Amino acid sequence: MRAGHQRQPVRMLLILALATLPAALPAQTVSASWPDGFHNTTPGREPQTRDLLPWLWGRLTGPAIRHAPDEIARQPVDVARLHQRVDGLRVTWLGHSTVLIEIDGFRVLTDPVFSERASPFSWLGPRRLTPLPVDPARLPHIDAVLISHNHHDHLDVGSLRQLARQPGGAPAVYVPLGDDDWLREDGIPQVQALDWWQQVTLGPARITFVPAQHWSRHITRRGRDRSLWGGHVLQVGAVSVYHAGDTGYGPDFKAIGDRLGPFTLALLPIGAYQPRWLTRRQHIDPAEAVQAHRDLRARQSLGVHWGSFVLSDEPIQQPPGDLAEARRAAGVSEDEVMTWAIGETRSWSAP
Ligand code: ZN
Ligand code: ZN
Numbered sequence: 001m002r003a004g005h006q007r008q009p010v011r012m013l014l015i016l017a018l019a020t021l022p023a024a025l026p027a028q029t030v031s032a033s034w035p036d037g038f039h040n041t042t043p044g045r046e047p048q049t050r051d052l053l054p055w056l057w058g059r060l061t062g063p064a065i066r067h068a069p070d071e072i073a074r075q076p077v078d079v080a081r082l083h084q085r086v087d088g089l090r091v092t093w094l095g096h097s098t099v100l101i102e103i104d105g106f107r108v109l110t111d112p113v114f115s116e117r118a119s120p121f122s123w124l125g126p127r128r129l130t131p132l133p134v135d136p137a138r139l140p141h142i143d144a145v146l147i148s149h150n151h152h153d154h155l156d157v158g159s160l161r162q163l164a165r166q167p168g169g170a171p172a173v174y175v176p177l178g179d180d181d182w183l184r185e186d187g188i189p190q191v192q193a194l195d196w197w198q199q200v201t202l203g204p205a206r207i208t209f210v211p212a213q214h215w216s217r218h219i220t221r222r223g224r225d226r227s228l229w230g231g232h233v234l235q236v237g238a239v240s241v242y243h244a245g246d247t248g249y250g251p252d253f254k255a256i257g258d259r260l261g262p263f264t265l266a267l268l269p270i271g272a273y274q275p276r277w278l279t280r281r282q283h284i285d286p287a288e289a290v291q292a293h294r295d296l297r298a299r300q301s302l303g304v305h306w307g308s309f310v311l312s313d314e315p316i317q318q319p320p321g322d323l324a325e326a327r328r329a330a331g332v333s334e335d336e337v338m339t340w341a342i343g344e345t346r347s348w349s350a351p
Helices: 009-020 050-060 157-164 180-185 252-260 286-296 319-330
Strands: 089-095 100-104 106-110 143-145 172-176 191-195 200-202 205-210 231-236 239-243 264-267 298-304 345-348
Touching: 089 239, 089 298, 100 231, 100 239, 143 205, 143 239, 172 180, 172 205, 180 191, 191 264, 200 231, 205 252, 239 252, 239 286, 264 286, 286 298, 286 319, 298 319
Parallel strands: 106 143, 143 172, 172 191, 239 264, 264 298
Antiparallel strands: 089 100, 089 345, 100 106, 200 205, 205 231, 231 239
16 A cells, blocks of 8 residues: 555546536436435535536645555454354444444445445546455355445445345345436346335344435436435344434434434444535534534444545545544543444444
8 A cells, every 4th residue: 555645637637527427317206205306404505516626626736635545554354253143233344334234143234335446437436545354255144235325435336246146145235215226227136215214124123214414426327316315223123323324414413313312333424524615514524423423322433434535635544533633622432432443343242
């Protein structure tokens, strides 16, 4: 891994050009109640394509950013351990928003991205700067996949295809409204779309799709806000885990905590938060993650959505430092709102 400077004007211009193209497929009406696309619960100005121009100008004219992926703690996943079923909760962070959650042996993957780029193209888009800590083919059987939204650092069709071929059968794949039909057309089996607050049961698990403050667009398959976005609450017995996906700060956290909390563990994004003028509505920063942890009534939280891809202006290694500062300011311990090494596994005994 090399420390590098993120200053790639040609590549950024290509990304900008792609981002401004309409989706290749016509947008479909996904819900009669949202004829102009899906909306957040709190009205506000969402990030627009034209905001990318001043951001790009700032990147081209501002100081270079020192990304140092070598400074990010990581360890290979202990695969043999994962193949031994345990009671209670066991969680493994595979980098970014990809997390393996096991509760009493029921296995769920959130936002699986195994590819080298967070992009529909193998030659363009944010490249992985820290390696995946495991060969996904060596993971134990996955029962369900939870997809928060269709941005490419969360929904990777190649990874879903690989999981569909796993020994023992394809996992159930839960996606937001509007992302089911095109995934089925792309050959992904067992896809079910969920609306906010919709609940499904699968084996011992209850899964609830919950609101987030964000937006959606899949560069080649879905137009702007033509599919929904959100987080998930996974409950098995007395254990419950909240997976936020991508979200800005707002009243959704408190509503989720009131309706479904408290949580054994919350997976909260702590990366992609600079510059704030561009990212505030769509991504919480570390201080807002600490506040969200409290709003949710989570016993512990793990900071995710950092360390693998450069999606914004803070150095890739910076989120844990900013989180430590936010914890100090809020009087929260590092055991309560945590960061781990990429590839790390931790267990909680059955309550
Ligand atoms: Zn996103
Ligand atoms: Zn994201």
